[in-house]
Amino acid sequence: MDRMKAGDDSLKEALKPPGRGGRRAPRAQPHTDASIHAAIARAILHGELKAGAKLPEHRLAEIFGASRERIRKVLHRLAAERRLEIIPNRGVRVPQPTIEEVKRVYEAHRVLEAGVIVQLVSMLDARILGILDAHLAQERLAAERGDRAESVRLSGAFHLHLVDALGNPELSRFLRDLLSRSSVMVSVYEPASQSICAVDEHGAIVEALRARDATRAIQLSHHHFLHVEQRLHMEPKNETAADLKEIFRGAARGAK
Amino acid sequence: MDRMKAGDDSLKEALKPPGRGGRRAPRAQPHTDASIHAAIARAILHGELKAGAKLPEHRLAEIFGASRERIRKVLHRLAAERRLEIIPNRGVRVPQPTIEEVKRVYEAHRVLEAGVIVQLVSMLDARILGILDAHLAQERLAAERGDRAESVRLSGAFHLHLVDALGNPELSRFLRDLLSRSSVMVSVYEPASQSICAVDEHGAIVEALRARDATRAIQLSHHHFLHVEQRLHMEPKNETAADLKEIFRGAARGAK
DNA sequence: TTGGCAAATAATGTGCACATTCGTATTTCT
DNA sequence: AGAAATACGAATGTGCACATTATTTGCCAA
Structure with missing residues (x-):
């Protein structure tokens, strides 16, 4: 079957406002590198992307309507900033600090x-x-x-x-x-x-x-x-992560 | 003619030892991402790459014998670390701090x-x-x-x-x-x-x-x-940068 | 001679297609 | 029936080719 781990549709919800919230979707420039970066960073900062959450680049690409390479670049930059963690050949996750x-x-x-x-x-x-x-x-x-x-x-x-x-x-x-x-x-x-x-x-x-x-x-x-x-509690909470689509819904492509 | 600015062949010199200096070139794995990153970082740290020096990715690609995309990824990472400065559509340079x-x-x-x-x-x-x-x-x-x-x-x-x-x-x-x-x-x-x-x-x-x-x-x-x-002197030195090939000579591909 | 304008060239940005690797599920052997 | 090996599938990694942009060079005109 589909082996969907824990609901994989909440990523959209987290990446809502790249800055301006209420404007109707502009046009022609749905997402620049900076806006995607800001959306993901915001989602992490606000706790909408829980620790340990996986961020498949293919999934993010279709959510933001951007190419996979652009997502990839942003993800690598976020990893260089220690906001995300990249495990070679295993994808990128929100770091789960000890x-x-x-x-x-x-x-x-x-x-x-x-x-x-x-x-x-x-x-x-x-x-x-x-x-x-x-x-x-x-x-x-x-x-x-x-x-x-x-x-x-x-x-x-x-x-x-x-x-x-x-x-x-x-x-x-x-x-x-x-x-x-x-x-x-x-x-x-x-x-x-x-x-x-x-x-x-x-x-x-x-x-x-x-x-x-x-x-x-x-x-x-x-x-x-x-x-x-x-x-601080000494034991991690280990809750299941919300799905990506929900998280990034507002930020996704304005109004799809 | 060739419009070589100030001798463009010194990049090679700067990127000499990715760590181990004297080993004879291994084989089959000329340069990993980390080694290229280390070579450039070292060249900056040692002052072999002067401030304001341009680092064209195509030039670096042929110097290291790597693909342009790999160079590109390393360059972006170095920029995220504030070691290099990327100006959109204008290339990457060693930052010239005020x-x-x-x-x-x-x-x-x-x-x-x-x-x-x-x-x-x-x-x-x-x-x-x-x-x-x-x-x-x-x-x-x-x-x-x-x-x-x-x-x-x-x-x-x-x-x-x-x-x-x-x-x-x-x-x-x-x-x-x-x-x-x-x-x-x-x-x-x-x-x-x-x-x-x-x-x-x-x-x-x-x-x-x-x-x-x-x-x-x-x-x-x-x-x-x-x-x-x-x-510190209050006025920048503004010397012409050495050329890339010279700088990265040792680090390039071991033994050309 | 100098200033601006336009075409050519080189470098960067982007998307696509393929290779590689890891996780998962199935199958088979003991 | 259990465990290990294998095959399948999905996701990441990489290289290539094309589009876009900036810079330079040559030319023309004032």
Whole structure:
């Protein structure tokens, strides 16, 4: 028979909006390399493509209406960015990180953020503090509303704000890479409920920064990451992946 | 006539040893993807491929004796790693960083190393100190011998030892990316003579680490990087690139 | 002589077809 | 009946040929 493993039609759902959501399908340029790349990256980031999900290039080609070679190029690029994993002659999958790799990513983030804090206290100004304060307000609002999805998103954005404040593209890009890998991890080793990053801990870090106390800010950040790591479940969830067509439905070819 | 720009035959020279240098050409497997990737990466790292050098895929294909598609795949991967720059429909070149980008890379390295130091003082042991001490001894030896090339290599390796001591692959990989980009920069904005990184400054950092004085180590590291930045010339050298065949001669197909 | 324009040329981008390899299912032997 | 070997099928890997785009060269005109 067809040996369809676990429903193979949900890939379409994940790759919805390459950016602009509501426009009616333009024409003549259904999908550029960048839009396919963005669609798949977004699906991974949003957890719609679960860890371990297979991405057959032939299937993706027909979903996006693109040739297999274009899909192939995008897939290889995503693999070079560590967002996908290519096993020779066996296809491409969403990486299924081990618990050790998860800890390495968090450790890397922790080490980087310590360096960021050191640099930040020497160049902190009202503008940066304003951004951080505004962000904390958003986080509190989302927490009060009980908007869990938004809280998760904002808790990641907090750390992005810290590096982005330095204005260094290299560092920002590195952290984004780490976060994109973290997002896959939360779908596997799902943290206990509640917000991933407690708002209070973020607030405390900002206060230490405001006081130009790098040592204290680093300590707070350090403990903050330890809390996050402790919330991770030690055993992977191992759920069956949704099918590709569903995932990429919106992103597929606009309106087929 | 032939419009050979600046001698187009030096590409071969740069891509010499994919790793093993002296072995006589094996057979049947002239070049795998990895070996081509390594050869080009090495040529960039060693400064044999100067900034702004063009790498026509057809030329590389005949040099390595591989198909154009394989070259193409490797080139795209190198571009994803920020080692090469692809301009659509205009080919691939070695990136020619601006002085601002150079400073960003050094700043990123400096910020990262601050975080590394923070983590390092909390997990420093005799083994790590031994590695660092041994490295310093090598650096002093090279300096006494006046071996400038070796000094440059070792000064970069010192910072690699610092991150590698943490045992975190993510951080090590990030720093290697940064260093690979720095190597292109020194060929453009050539630092004043003398060693790039003074051995004494490295030694002082190790001493601060030995004393578990993170603050002092960070300060030393910070000033160390400022010194390196100050040594950069502010104007690019703009020299004509050597030709490809020469660069990749050894690496090409072993024994033509 | 210089400036712009047009054709030729070379290099890149793309799609197609074939070769290779891995997983699966069937068959056969013990 | 169980296990191993084999054959089948699907998916990936690779090379080739064509289309498209940029760059250069030659020419013409001002």
